Amino acid sequence: MKVYHLPNRVSGLIFDMDGTLYTHHEYAEHQNVVLIRRLAALRGLSYEAMKGQIDEYRRAWAQAHGGENLSLGNTMAALGIPIDESIRWRSELINPEAFLAPDTGLRSTLSAMKDLAGLAVVTNNPIDIARRTLSTLGVLDLFSAIVGLDTFRVSKPHDKSFLKAAEDLQARPENCIAIGDRYDIDIALPLKLGMGGILVSGVEDLPQILTILQKL
Ligand SMILES: [Mg+2]
Numbered sequence: 033m034k035v036y037h038l039p040n041r042v043s044g045l046i047f048d049m050d051g052t053l054y055t056h057h058e059y060a061e062h063q064n065v066v067l068i069r070r071l072a073a074l075r076g077l078s079y080e081a082m083k084g085q086i087d088e089y090r091r092a093w094a095q096a097h098g099g100e101n102l103s104l105g106n107t108m109a110a111l112g113i114p115i116d117e118s119i120r121w122r123s124e125l126i127n128p129e130a131f132l133a134p135d136t137g138l139r140s141t142l143s144a145m146k147d148l149a150g151l152a153v154v155t156n157n158p159i160d161i162a163r164r165t166l167s168t169l170g171v172l173d174l175f176s177a178i179v180g181l182d183t184f185r186v187s188k189p190h191d192k193s194f195l196k197a198a199e200d201l202q203a204r205p206e207n208c209i210a211i212g213d214r215y216d217i218d219i220a221l222p223l224k225l226g227m228g229g230i231l232v233s234g235v236e237d238l239p240q241i242l243t244i245l246q247k248l
Pocket residue numbers: 048049050051052212213214
C-alpha cells in the first residue's frame with residue numbers, strides 16, 4: 033500500500049472495484065479472457081493471436097507514454113471496438129456470481145468507513161456488473177454512488193468519472209480520496225484533480241486505510 037496524498041478533511045471515498053474491493057486472480061483473469069475471446073471470434077483469430085495483438089498494442093502504447101498502462105477498455109476502443117459494444121459484451125459475459133462470495137470482513141471495514149465519509153465506486157465495467165459485484169460481496173447498500181463505463185461511455189482514467197463520483201457524494205474533489213490497485217488508472221488523475229490517493233495491493237489493505245482515516 034502507498035499513500036500519495038491525504039486531504040485534511042475527508043467526506044468521500046472513491047474506490048476502484050477489481051483488485052481493490054476484492055482480490056481474486058481467477059475472476060480478474062475471467063474478465064479479460066471473455067472479452068479477448070469475443071474479440072478473437074469477431075476477427076476470426078485464435079485467442080492466442082488476439083491476445084498477442086492486444087499485448088503488443090499495450091506494450092507499444094506504454095513505451096510511447098513513459099511506461100503508463102492502458103486499460104483493456106481503452107485498448108479495445110483503439111482496436112476499433114466501439115464503447116457501446118464493449119459495454120454490451122461486459123454486461124453479457126462477465127459473471128461475478130461465479131467467482132465471488134459475501135465478504136463479512138469487507139462489510140465491517142466499509143461500514144466503519146461509511147461512518148466517516150460517503151462511499152463510491154468508479155469502475156471500467158458497466159453499472160449493472162458493478163451492482164452485481166457489490167451485491168455478491170454483500171456491500172451494495174453501503175455505496176451511495178456508482179460510476180461505470182456506461183455513465184459517460186468513457187473508460188478510466190477520465191476526469192468526468194471521478195468528478196461525478198464526488199458530485200454524487202456531495203463532496204468537494206479535494207475532500208475525496210481515490211483508492212485503487214493501478215496507479216495510472218485509479219490514482220494519477222484523481223491526484224491531478226486535487227483528490228487524495230491511496231494505491232493498494234488488494235482488499236487486504238482496507239483495514240489499514242480505515243485506521244488512517246480514523247486518526248485524521
Ligand atoms: Mg482495479
